[in-house]
Amino acid sequence: MRRSASLQSLLFYGLSGPIVALNVWLLSVLFGYFQHPITILSFAAILAFLLNYPVKLFEQARISRTQAVIIVLLFTLTLFGILGVTLVPMVIDQTIQLLNKIPNWLTSSQANLVQLEAFAQQRRLPIDLRVLSNQINASIQNFVQHLASGAVGVAGTLLSGLLNFVLVVVLAFYMLLYGDRVWYGLINLLPSKFRIPFAKSLHLNFQNFFLSQILLGLFMVVVLTPIFLILKVPFALLFAILIGISELIPFIGAALGIGTVTLLVLLQNWWLAVQVALAAIFMQQIKDNLLAPRLLGNFIGLNPIWIFVAILMGYEIAGLLGTLVAVPIAGTIKGTFDAIKGSKQGDFMSTVTIPHDPENSSL
Template identity: 25%
Template sequence: MELEKKIRGKTAILIVLAFGLYIGFNYWNNIVAIFIKVYNLLFPFILGGCIAFILNIPARFISKKLLSCSDKGIGKIIKKHSTGISIVISFFAIVGIFVLISSIIIPNIIETAAILPKTFDNSARAFQKWMNGNTKLSNNVVNLINNMGIDWNNIFNKAKSIIFNGAGSMLLSTLAAATTLASATVEFILGVIFAIYILAQKRSLGIQFKKLLYAFMKKEKVDSILEILKLTNLTFSNFITGQCIVAAILGIMFFIIMMLLSMPYALMISVLICSLSIIPVLGSAIGCSLGVILILMVNPIKAGVFLIVFLLIKQIEDNFIYPKVVGESVGLPAIWVLVAITLGGKISGVAGMIIFIPMFSVAYVLLRKEVYIRLKGKDLEIK
């Protein structure tokens, strides 16, 4: 009887699986279209959940500080409304940071774009003059270059055309992105409102969620799910906090060294590297590339010095700062960090790079725990 029940159960699973595969192979495009429509419909709420998670990190810290206030006078009022006050402070702090970063980067980019044609022409003339008047080059090399019939003016004009055409395309792309951003403003506002509601009622929502799970599932399974969710929340929070701290440290280090070396665009490039360093591994490299291009237009020698400075600071970050600040909190070996970044970038771009590291960390911790339990059950010790 027990055997027949098991066979019926497995048969039912196979039938459902076969039906699912049939639907998937034959109606894949329709299924994807439905998922996209559902995603677009729920996007403001998904965005609100993401905003709530990010806001909750500083809000939780601020709320703890507010709860330590006195029980008398103004302290009593602060403690009573600590949740609301912490949400408001966190929201305006994050908005203020974005506004500050934009006010530093955008005007400098506009100014650089305005002087770029003149700088390019001056650099081209200086380079051509150096080529014509440099006596250190071997006569044979000069003759060889001349015999090749290289038209330097034509080369510079083509390079100039390519750069400015690319700049025009970039400008159009920026305008298109700005238009898309403007059309998504309503969704963003809805997401922010939803995030504030989540944070304001997170305690009651958490209790309702637990009641729902315990009502329809076994206690052991619910305990396991809640443990995984707690681990996930802790890992994501530690990762985001660690990335922000590392980014701030890098920005400060670059600013101090660039100011000491009297490099152009010191503040802008430092803020740019700080902002992009939120993206693990690749962010600071992108910031470095942009910094080299900007400095190169003003002073090619200092661009080379900046590149050397970046490589030195990057070594300090990789060997001392990142392992101490982020590595210990996430607990993911370097090779899996690289795998997480690669897969995340392929699937979801920059957002995937940021999300996949803590996701891999959670999976790594859970898998390691399960492996140790199974090895202990088999009385095995692998060295």
């Protein structure tokens, strides 16, 4: 009997690895075929999750759900319109200027390398920077060619982005109105013991995770923009927004954003790059140690190693979209299995410690 049980356990663990790898491969293939509709649906679902908070607040004020959805949607479109008229043109202008200046910055960095090599040769130091210099030359040429080829499709890219934005808003509107029917229809396809834990865990992890990450990203943008302006950092607003957007990717996003901005400033002025890095890291520590615990709570039972694995797998399957949803998906899986192991079907653990609203069941 024991031998049979050990054999079953060995077969289970031995086959689980190939099965998981096969499922990951199938998901990546399916995403490759249906990348555009999946991306649109995913961003629409995330927007619907976020807008469901103010919709519920209006419903508590005895306003019908349809009227609440219309009010929230109009307010959201107004906010996006104000940002599109004021902030977006500034960001686009700074982006174009940055792309035009990067080749010059690379050229100046190459000159600095030549001076460093000459300094080393005078003191008979064994430093040969010719390979690195040649790589910088090749990078400059490739970058200029890429800009020349990409400039032709700028208008088409903006038009496509506007169309995608309209599709996301329209889908989010219908998800807020009729998402319950589709949601409960999909939930009913699951085994009975999975339905309630999965629904609650998915709702908490996705809605509250993205809301918290967006608030943390806005904090970084708001505090870093004046700091960069005081330091006279070129393209201060663009660099602050880049770091803020990178906050949407948990754990590694902040490091990637700060590292990218520091590297770009380093091409122009190494001392300014040091100040930028110190200021950004200092504000990041305030965010991580004071604000993030209040918004996100503690990641319960989800080892940081598995979080990194989830992010890497998400990127491999769906690129940037996969990195954004990897952690809440991992938290949903963890919360669902915690609920199944618990004594009651309705009890579950979420990776984000927040109060639960039993009436908030939309989407």
